[in-house]
Amino acid sequence: MKEKHDYERARRYGMVIDLDKCTGCGACMVGCYMENNVPFKPDETNKLDSINWIRVYKLNNGKPYPETEICYLPMPCMQCDGVDLHGHSPCVSVCPAVATDYDDDTGIVSQIYTRCFGCRYCMAACPYHARKFNWWDPVWPADMKKALSPDVSPRMRGVVEKCSFCFHRYQLARNKAYFENRQNEPLGEDDYQTACAQACPTGTITFGDLNNKAHAVHQLKTSPNAFRLLERLGTNPKVYYLTAKNWVRRQGDNYLTDEEPGKLKQKR
Amino acid sequence: MKINRRNFLTYTTAAALGGAAGTLLTPVPWKLMDDAAIWTQNWPWTPVPEAGPVSYKPSICTLCPGGCGIYVRFSGNRPVKIEGMKEHPVNKGALCPMGLSGLQYLYGPDRVRSPLKREGKRGEGKWKKITWDEALAAVTEKLASLRKLEEPQSVACITGMEGGTLPSLIGRFLTVYGSPNLMRQATAQDAGAQAVFLTQGKQGTPGFDIENADFILSFGSGMLDGWGAPGRMSRLFGARNTAQRFIQIEPRLSDTAASANRWIGINPGTEGALALGLAHIIVKESLYNKHFVETFTFGFNDWNDEAGVAHTGFKALLEGYGPENVSRITGIQEALIKSLAREFAGSSRPIAINGRGKGALPGGMNETLAVHALNALMGNINKTGGLYVIPELTYAKWPDLGMDGIASRGMRQPRCDGAGGDLFPNSRFLLNRVPTLINTTKDGSPVEALLVVDANPMYTLPDTAATRKAFERIPFIVSFSSYMDETASYADYILPDHSPLERYQDVPAPAGMSHQVISLAVPVIKPLYDTRHTGDAFIHMAKALGGFIEEAFPWNGYEAFLEDTLQGHWRILKKKGVVEIIETPAASDRFTFNTASAKYEFYPTARAGTGKRDSDVLPAYAPAILDGDEKTFNLILIPCDSIRMAGDHMASSPFMTKTVDDTVLKKQMTLVEINPATALKLNLEEGGKALLKTPKGKASVLIHLYEGIMPGLIAMPRGLGHTAYSEYLANKGTNINELMGPIEDPASGLDMAWGIRAQLFRV
Amino acid sequence: MFPFCFEWVWDMPHMVFMGGLWYALSIIGAGLTFAVVKSIIDMKSHDGQNQEHH
């Protein structure tokens, strides 16, 4: 029998993204590309055929000049805990070949590129469009292959890929902890950070173990300004957002006309 | 049983079927299928990166003048990633997308891999690989022949805006060779530097202590769009405290405006009037720093000169900028102007900043002076939270120059751009004037040979068509670019420099920093290709030219030159990569100024001269006269900057272009932003095709409706429309410089353009 | 699919699902084997004579 996942005790890595700090510079995207060997094509303007593990969306309050406001919203994989927090995220439960799985140790949803055979059911299941398909053979022009990191295997055409919360960094951090003989202690915040959190120049992205009181995310996620994207679907994302702007919050989920964000009874 | 043809067939079939069935029970088919699956992972075009020990090497990002500290992560001997340096005083770990994608400038497809000689027609793209000896000999020969003709002044050199010792080295080369024509494309920082010179009498760049200011009033500066050192600006924004107020004034809701505490829309180009309008209220309501103004400034009140002639002061100038008038000019409500002025003056450390967008264009000198005057009114000069001057570094250690007659005569010739002459005595270079000056010369060109270092004028200069026409008339063009940019691809010879991560480069005074920080970019990897440091190339040419020129360069290479130049700093720089000089001027020195009056001059006497009236000297609001007639060209085109795109000589990396939204670039087309109200009038729809026409050119564009832009304006992103480079950048959208021309500021000669009249048709 | 594949777990979903699968496969296999074997026996006993089956 599979061990029952202990939601309260286990590590659950997550993110808190402060939208009021995001300037839309795109450093998280580029940091991620470089870290994770994300391929690039001469034409990347079709955003539905452009591999981004984290994509910064531009939200608009729709009001006329000069009342207009915009807000940038970086969207990585939400690493959903799934309905009732059982790890059956929308994608994991549908993958026919166990090419994507929920790691009970970290709460991170993995993707095994060499296992995936490209049925794209997970993409249909994911409401966040976090999953990207390799429609093309990746090509690294000139000497660009030399910049590829050995920590993340380059993908091949015909498979799905997505943000892994830089899981390889977790593994490296665990290895390091083992060599330093502290394998029994929980990893510190600085031991394991994602590339986007590290690249973000404004400190918009905070990353850590949501269940660890010593990590900043533990406290940040309880802010009254915190919300999650499309949480009414029951996906239970581990990526939280902060904003003081109600219009942004409203665009982060769907509400009937008489409903107000933050005032609904929520399942945790 | 007899074996005949019939049952033979039956038996063979049965055997085959049985065999097949039997095989299915063995692991063979599964193994074969597994092999097939593994084969799909071993496609030769699916690389397997080689693993190696991880190490980090420190250096400085030199892709823009920001000078952020970086760590280059290695896997074995391969650089695989660039990350921000936490302990660097400029960026403290933060980096922009350009810096993060720095490796694409090293390994990318745009690199020039060896010296090249043009084979076909100019710009045709036919090249012959040549050796460095051949390349240097060809350039030296040309330079020597021009000297022989006693026309050394016909050699001009365009350098990049990075500063550092390389431009000084090239300047030394040109001086001893005999040409005064060292130029670079002026930016808002140069306008700021001139304003500092005019008001404080100091040679240096303005530095803004944004870290400690409590009220930041930005006149359109794209503080988060790439202005100054992007790493620093983003970091400061993220770390700002809630008490700090940040007001952005510009006609379009930029990413900076969106992040500001308040965005105030303004009629484009009227920022100078607003600054004077704010000063009007501050003075009228006596909210200014009286101690500073009375003790340390000159020309605030009306005054009489030695000859007894009465002059108007700054205060009198402000009479004409009452809220009613300014409201009419700027389109900002009177009440808002008043409250803004009071809020600014009521803050303890307010700072006013200008330079539109990234500051690619210098803008009008009066506008910069007016904004500086706001800081001076509050006494926020050379003190915490205020405007500092970062003095230019002087390199005293170089041996004195000996100059022959040719060189001396050449140096006495007027500059080919008119800077420093009678017309524009306070400007040091005016590259923006050069294309017109060449094009209006009757025969030949005043420039016989052009050397281009760390610059791409054929892309970055406004009015691309005129620039191209001018370059056509320059007989000999050499590019030292590491990349196949527009200018390099139009050159006769390319002598490729190392790429930034392969070369030494000192970076003094990062743009906008409030104190001196000298950093040293060190090579983290041996050059990948057959390239040579441009400093080495110049030293080599100097030696080849012989005589005084050779004597002026006693160093055996750029590294030796740099060591000699940086003296005491060199050892620290080699070790730490950075020297930080934080000078807190003593209270007594703080307000020492080198102007004629030894005071901060609201009335810049350096501008005064024969025939100049007070109204020419004081920073009156002098709007740029836009090209085009208002009736035909009923809209106004303005450029807009984004930190995800590079508009300077370092073009966007493939990864930067990848981050660009599909509301900015779609396939090969630029999207221009217009207000839905304007679109309605012009019958334009989201994503629709349109023809954009200006007096300078036309372009086919797509329409993006954006509520955040003032009606009547068209915003076009800067940094697209490259014609050179690889397919990752070439032929994507429109270069705004093809549509915009320079407007000469009568006060400084600098380009004061911020837009151009335009019309837009549905097609 | 087989208990020796590493993602196999002896839990309810696997037992029900794979049970159903192997059950169906056994029926199909057994049915086919029966038809083939019986045909061979029939062929021997009828000495190669065709049989009317409608």
Next chain:
Amino acid sequence: MNGMPLIPAGVNRCSKRRFAFWMAAVTAVLVWGVYAMFLIWYKGLNQTRMNDAYGFALWIWADLSVIALGGGAFFSGFLTYIVGKDKLANIINFAVIIGFICYSSALLILTIDIGQPLRGWFIFWHANVHSMLTEVAFCLSCYFAVLTIEFIPLILENPRLAKKPFLNHLTHNMHGVMPIFAATGVFLSFFHQGSLGGVAGVLYGRPFAYREHVFIWPWTFFLFTWSAAACGPCFTILGIWLTEKITRKKLVKQDVIRLLAKISGWMIITYIIAKTADTLYWAFVTAPSRGFTLMDFYSSPTYNIGLLFIEIVLCGFVPGLILITRKGRENAFLLMSAVILAVMGVSLNRWVMVLQVMAVPLFSFDDWFTYMPSWQEVATTILPVAYGLIVISLAYRYLPVFPQEQELNPID
């Protein structure tokens, strides 16, 4: 052996020349499809216009549709062998052929649709038992095996093959155990038709598709099985009717058709009532609990509320009501109209449950996602049609598909 006739005794077939001409025309279309198929295998799925928002598109619709329409095979088998409607034995051969074509096409489409066809077998080897798609793959391939087994005896009835003693016995013995295969087929079909419905219904991230669950199965699980059983026979009737038109012969007695139509009619009516209830519950309870109103799902010009009307009323209640009334069944025009509407209805349902699911924006800052198939997608979708026509033509020409043909078309 060569002297044996290839064409079954007692029936008339068109000339070789005419047949060859027809086959050449259909084969040309087939070759076009096969070319597109190889293009996709060689160059990858970039040959399609699918994208990250539209990961499931034309093919998956075609897949779901042919499986639903091929549902006539399992339901006819169920009625013939298990319920004991002996009359339907007269169409069971044709139903099996249609089923065989539909299911083999479905499997082919799946191998084109996946990004890494060489790893397709991972779905079996590394099966995730929680995934509806795994269930589909297993039941689909098993049921395809059953259909093949059901098809074999018919092939063996070709006069030339029937002369071989072993094959003759095999035919006989296979007929003997056919009820067992049919029962297995029904069991497998029930699950895979259902799990195809489950594929959409379990997507709790997609409020347009998501339905409440009964135990582990979402409502769509049952609705898909039900609708396949209801509309599959209509497609069988349509197939027979088309064959009759093309061959200009009556092949199946009208009472057989009417029996099948009547059963189908009652199935459609009950299905559409259930579907209506499901839609109402979804529209007024499930979706609003996630912040959506019904009209949020129908706010695009393409995907407007008219679709729901067409699916439920025009292509649901209307054919259902026609088919349950005697007059409707006996009027040739009404009968065939109802049959066509029912086929359209189930295809539309599959379209909506695949393509509209992808098109609906979930964020207010997203727009409706659009998609137009590339020619390669169209060609590979038409490929099964050409393939089906070839199989039917060959089967009709060389096999005794319709037991009543001799009786209805006596040769002088």
